[in-house]
Amino acid sequence: MSTKAQAPVAAPLKGRGAASYVPGRYEVATTHAEDDGWESLRTRDDTDPDPHPDTRVHEERARGIVSRNDSPDIGFGQSVNPYRGCEHGCVYCFARPSHAYLNLSPGLDFETRLFAKTNAAERLRAEFSRKGYRCSPIALGINTDAYQPIERRYRITRSLIEVMAQCHHPFSLITKNALVTRDLDLLAPLAQQQLVTVYFSVTTLDNRLSSKMEPRASAPHARLEAMRALAEAGVPVGVMVAPVIPMINDRELEAILEAAREAGAGAAGYVLLRLPHELKDIWREWLQLHHPERAAHVMSLVRQMRGGRDYDSRFGKRMRGEGPFADLVAARFERARRKLGFGRLPPLDATRFRAPADAGPQGELF
Numbered sequence: 001m002s003t004k005a006q007a008p009v010a011a012p013l014k015g016r017g018a019a020s021y022v023p024g025r026y027e028v029a030t031t032h033a034e035d036d037g038w039e040s041l042r043t044r045d046d047t048d049p050d051p052h053p054d055t056r057v058h059e060e061r062a063r064g065i066v067s068r069n070d071s072p073d074i075g076f077g078q079s080v081n082p083y084r085g086c087e088h089g090c091v092y093c094f095a096r097p098s099h100a101y102l103n104l105s106p107g108l109d110f111e112t113r114l115f116a117k118t119n120a121a122e123r124l125r126a127e128f129s130r131k132g133y134r135c136s137p138i139a140l141g142i143n144t145d146a147y148q149p150i151e152r153r154y155r156i157t158r159s160l161i162e163v164m165a166q167c168h169h170p171f172s173l174i175t176k177n178a179l180v181t182r183d184l185d186l187l188a189p190l191a192q193q194q195l196v197t198v199y200f201s202v203t204t205l206d207n208r209l210s211s212k213m214e215p216r217a218s219a220p221h222a223r224l225e226a227m228r229a230l231a232e233a234g235v236p237v238g239v240m241v242a243p244v245i246p247m248i249n250d251r252e253l254e255a256i257l258e259a260a261r262e263a264g265a266g267a268a269g270y271v272l273l274r275l276p277h278e279l280k281d282i283w284r285e286w287l288q289l290h291h292p293e294r295a296a297h298v299m300s301l302v303r304q305m306r307g308g309r310d311y312d313s314r315f316g317k318r319m320r321g322e323g324p325f326a327d328l329v330a331a332r333f334e335r336a337r338r339k340l341g342f343g344r345l346p347p348l349d350a351t352r353f354r355a356p357a358d359a360g361p362q363g364e365l366f
Helices: 097-102 109-114 118-127 156-167 176-190 207-213 219-233 250-262 279-290 295-305 322-342 361-363
Strands: 055-059 064-069 078-080 114-118 138-140 173-174 197-202 237-244 267-272
Touching: 055 118, 055 176, 055 197, 064 109, 064 250, 097 109, 118 156, 138 156, 156 176, 176 197, 176 219, 197 219, 207 237, 207 279, 219 237, 237 250, 250 322, 267 322, 279 295, 295 322
Parallel strands: 055 114, 078 138, 138 173, 173 197, 197 237, 237 267
Antiparallel strands: 064 078
């Protein structure tokens, strides 16, 4: 039973995207703090969000590591997430509601209570060794950023890449962190074999806006520099303008695409803001804290693109939306894509895959 409260919020929390412990949808009980008129006189109690919440990492051993999906509007069938939760703290992250399965808040807990799958490489090797395993590209880091800050210490993502390199297994990455350049010694040789592509998610070129929306992700210019470094090393790179948010960053669409193209991106995509489950409350709270003067207008446009609701989960609609504003974004993106000469990244090659060799001495004989 959870006793966390969603307390009245007076100000944003420095270095965090969410500002409170928005209750998860599966919590049995929650408490809600009310202002009784003594707020300015009382001292902070246990129901208030810590003004400087620390990051705690729980090490866990995963039973399985490969997730599979058959969604028609997602371009991959397999994914691997080395962590649960993400310290980047992107307030708009569609993955936040997944923390509710852990009886944790999709708000502050998602970015401060993290889980590291310390046996991820071991489980991936076991999956590749499984009789009947059929190789298809793996998306590395979807429900979490594989290169979030704690990767510097845990190096789980690197260990997964090492397994895929040993087995010649194709994979793709999408990240907001320049830390990906650390692994160029692995990525560059894999790119020569058409075994890896990397997308960078760029939400804004405005450092101030980025620090508010995605406080612990790499700054926009650092992502572009990392993109350039990978492209110059021969790694195919693309850009995702995600999410596109009306009246917040939609005006930057063309500028982001132009900057990414100049940095070496060969392909581009975009996704509209998605607000599943608890995320709608986290997002509304952020709007009220940072842009109260336009909060109502932003949400009005969001609902116009979502059939009058905060979110439309239908395949074919959830990524692109519908209605005049969504159509305008699509037209602007297509015009910029053609003008800048974006194409497609080279296809990943699944024919090179070979199952891991037996780790025992007998396996070395064959």
